[in-house]
Amino acid sequence: MGAVLPLLALRAFTETGRLGSLKAAAESLGVTPGAVSQQIRLLEDRIGVPLFVRARHGVYLTEAGARVHPGLLRGFDQIEKSLSTLQSLASEKAITISTVPSFASAWLVPRLGRFHELHPHIEVRVEASAKIVDFKRDRIDVALRHGLGHYPGLESIRLMAPVLLPVASPALLAKGRPIKNPLDCLDYPLLQDADRADWTLWLQALGVDAGEQAKRGASFEEDLLLLRAAAAGQGIALVQDTHAQEDIDSGRLVVALDKPWPSRFAYYIVCRQESLQRAEVQAFISWIKDEAAVDADLPA
Known part of the structure; x- marks a missing residue:
């Protein structure tokens, strides 16, 4: 084996030659343009041959750089493939x-x-x-x-x-009016999905056009948060049955109205x-x- 190869410098040279820009090479390698420039200078000093010509709109390879660049590009591509193979072998099970x-x-x-x-x-x-x-x-x-x-x-x-179910804490429903039809849900605070769309769609599917009333209330990004808010008695949540089942089985939540509507x-x-x-x-x-x-x- 010969001397230790300057792999960082060779990688910087290869990426810069491929992209024609110090800045683009730096972004590809996750370093600063200054670090790329320094590695290229170290490589040029080591071999005593200029590899790039600096131009106003980037850099381009010298004759010497152009002669070796394709081989280095293939070499690093093979290294990446070999590394991917090793990673696959390590995690194949x-x-x-x-x-x-x-x-x-x-x-x-x-x-x-x-x-x-x-x-x-x-x-x-x-x-x-x-x-x-x-x-x-x-x-x-x-x-x-x-x-x-x-x-x-x-x-x-x-x-x-999954289907959508309106769920709430037993304590909240015990304090309010009985819910006998979809329209009765509007007597309670509504807990919304992030897009504020599910209540409107659910009510429309069951024949109720509630307009802006169906969009009021706090909104949450995830069903987990909707479920926690509902269990805390903050309102009625419209969630997927699979997400609510554990809370229903434990008694933290109950189905406010047994009118599930399949999700789109x-x-x-x-x-x-x-x-x-x-x-x-x-x-x-x-x-x-x-x-x-x-x-x-x-x-x-």
Whole structure:
């Protein structure tokens, strides 16, 4: 082996040559333009040959730089592929699942013990976030998304379609007028979703046009927060049945009116085509479909 390679300097040179800009290379590498410039100067001093010509609108390769740049570009590309292979080997028995916090807490996590009993050799990592997954950037194997099922470039499998239920604390309902029809819900404070749309849609589906009355009240980004506010007696929340079931079973919440209306959206299993080839992903998808079918009282 020869002398220690100046990998940082070579990487800075390769990215700058590829992008034609010190600033763009710095953004790509997550450093400052000054740091990139310094690494290139160190490389030029070491080999005694200028590699770039500085111009008003960026930089371009000298003849010497242009001769070696393609080979270095291929070299770093191969290094990245090799590193990705090592990471895949290290985590081939693990799968990472992404979903929103409310679904993870109320439905997925309480059931994961059954998956572990069936597949003790598969490690499941759950990332609970409202952030939409970028499969090209994030190391996610399966996302459980609530939407219309249209995810270009990805595989999507319909999992379940929860219904919306109006729920409230027993103490709040004991103090107010009885709720016998959808219109009676308006006698109570309403707890809203972030878009203030669910109450309007639910009431309209049940034949009530409440106008702006249906949009009043505090709003919350997540069903978990809606459920906590409802359990504290702050109003009636309109939430997915799967999210509310634990609080209903415990008695913290009751269904204010037994008039569920199916949501326009459904939960979908979303993943890349290549992920479907992994036995671990196949096992998880098969298991979660069985769980959803049991909840729906349908054959798996």
